[in-house]
Amino acid sequence: MTGPPRERTPSPGEHDPRPVRAIVFPLAFAQFVASYAATNMNVAISTIAADLDTTVVGIQTTITLFTLTMAALMVAGSKLTDIWGRKRCFVAGLAVYGTGALLAALAPGLGLMVFGYSVLEGIGSALLIPPIYILITVAFPDLRTRAKYFGVVSAAAGLGAAAGPLIGGLITSAISWRASFVAQVLAVAWIVFLARRITDPPRTGRRPRFDLTGAVLSGAGLFLVVLGVLLSSTYGWFESRKAFTVGGVDVVPKGGVSPVWIFVVAGALVLAWFALHIRRRERVGKDPLLAVRLFRSRTSDLGLVTQTLQWLTLQGIFFVVSVYLQQERDYNAVQTGLMLTPATAGILLASAVAGRMADRHPQRRLIRAGFGATVAGLGLLLVLAHDTTRVLPFVPGLLLMGIGFGVMLTASVNVVQSSFAESDQGDISGLSRSVSNLGSSLGVALAGSVLVAASHPGGRPFVLALTILGTLAAVGWVVALFLPRKQAPAEPAPPAEPAPPTEAPSVS
Structure with missing residues (x-):
């Protein structure tokens, strides 16, 4: 006999796992695919460069532009979730992403590869990733339950990034690097099919106007900063290794100040302009791309x-x-992917217990532990794996780093998302994902500036690159010291001023 239907509770998974599977699985799988796309090409850099008749620098630029596009457009993408709806934005992002993956699979040269992979997949990711975290937040108001499913999604992100080299290497060696993009197309099609069961709670209140000027300023500022860092592999950080020319004119002569700083300073100025712009829009009662209170x-x-x-x-x-x-x-693609397997295993092990760790330990402690394990893992890698041809010396360092990443990824996401009420989840989700992808872009650019500029990446360049990354991880540990021991509950956003009714959202 079937009883009356149960009333909706704040945490649907506590009574019936089916709504949880319908919501969480496609969202986590989509995050896995987007993270996989950021790392799977690393193991096939040489193969792709040879096939497309380009250079390692060209493929490095393509990888960096992918994460840079995501970082530059993520905030704008999150704002569109408030205008178009979360589920609609998610599915639209999947469609754009899938189109880009298909074009990349068919690319005869670097140009179409950049357009399909770097541009379209980047735009698609900027549209589909913010709704993932917003839908988890609004579906699970209870902080512990939300932390559990943030852990699932964050684990999918970390696993996708860590498994990308192995899966990409296996596909590249068994079939072709192009097959890896075809696999992404098929995965995206399946996610679109599964997404039909996702429920998106209706938005209350008026829809915001899209701040086009703010979107252009924020995107341009982020693009210029990371582009400047990327140029360091060609021109160096301080003294320009060669002349920087624009239209045949030497803007910076060889031996002058590196053009890296032209772009970095220009980007910083544009971002300062963006900050003034959103502050001014708020003062006159218009919708900014980001609310100033988020900072x-x-x-x-x-x-x-x-x-x-x-x-x-x-x-x-x-x-x-x-x-x-x-x-x-x-090493070929499979060998490279297998070498990185300990890091993948470490992320999996830590992510599997992320929910329980969130219940037992403050987020601050987990983030510090994660950074500490990462620094220790890097130390082991430098001591044991430097200048050796053996495989085993790489395992302890990579495994410990993987555990460190798995421990802290979920904790950082939960700290940021849980700092704001539901009305701000669209904005903070986009900002959170934007800085994460900005970090990914800077990581590849910084590491590439050390390795690609060297005639041989072994020896001193290898040690220097890992030392720089270890220093930055130590900075993260210090930053985590200043996080509060207990997180205060999110405060609701101030009510929006009533606006004249409009038939459709507009761009202003």
């Missing part, structure tokens, strides 16, 4: 810094080890 939470601000440093270190390490193994030891 007034000390807990969230520190959490965003730890997120940036986590992903910078993670992606930087994968890039350093992948390039070193392929360029210095002539």
Whole structure:
């Protein structure tokens, strides 16, 4: 006999696991695919460069532009979730992403590869990733339950980044690097099919206007900063290794100040302009791309810094080890992926118990433990794996780093997302994902500036790159010291001023 239907509770998974599976699985799988796309090409850099008749620098630029596009557009993408709806934005992002993956699979040269992989997959990710975290937040109001499913999604992100080299290596060696992009197309099609069961709670109140000027300023500022760092592999950090020309004119002569700083300073100025712009829009009662109050939470601000440093270190390490193994030891894609398996296993082990750790320990302690394990793992890698041809010396360091990443990824996400009420989840989700992808871009760019500029990535460049990444991980540990021991409950956002009714959202 069937009884009356149960009333909806704050945590649907406590009574019936089916709504949880319908919501969490496609969201976590989508996050896995997006994270996989950021690292799977690392193990096939040499193969792709040879097939497309380009250079390692060209493929490094393509990888960096992918994460840079995500970082530059993530905030704008999150705002569109408030305008289009979370589920609609999620599915639209999947469609754009799948189209980009298909074009990359068919690319005859670097140009179409950049357009399909770096541009379209980057835009698609910027549209689909913010709704993942927003839908988890609104579906599970209870902090412990939310932490549990944040752990699932964060584990999927870390696992995708860590398993990308292995899975990509296996597919590349068994079939072709193009098959890896075809696999992404098929995965995205399946996620779109599963997404039909996702429920998106209706938005209350008026829809915001899209701040086009703010989107352009934020995207341009982030793009210029990371582009400047990327140029360091060609021109160096301080003294320009060669002339920097624009339209045949030497803007910076050889031996002058590196053009890196032209772009970094220009990006910083544009971001300062963006900050003034959103402050001015708020004062006159218009909808800014980001609310200024998002930057007034000390807990969230520190959490965003730890997120940036986590992903910078993670992606930087994968890039350093992948390039070193392929360029210095002539490893193929499968061998490179297998070498990184201990890091994947470490992330899996830590992520499997992320929910229980969140119940027993403050998020601050977990983030510190994660950074501490990462620094220790890097130390082991430098001591044991430097200048050796054996495999086993790499295992302890990579395993410990994987455990460190798995421990802290979920904690940082929970710190940031839980600092704000539901009305701010769209904005903070986009900002959180933007800084994470900015960290990924900077990690590849910084590591590449050391390795790619060297004639051989082994020896001193390998040690220097890992030392820089270890120093930044130590900075993350210090930042985590200033996180509060107990997180205060999120305060609701101030009510929006009533606006005249409009038939459709507009761009202003």
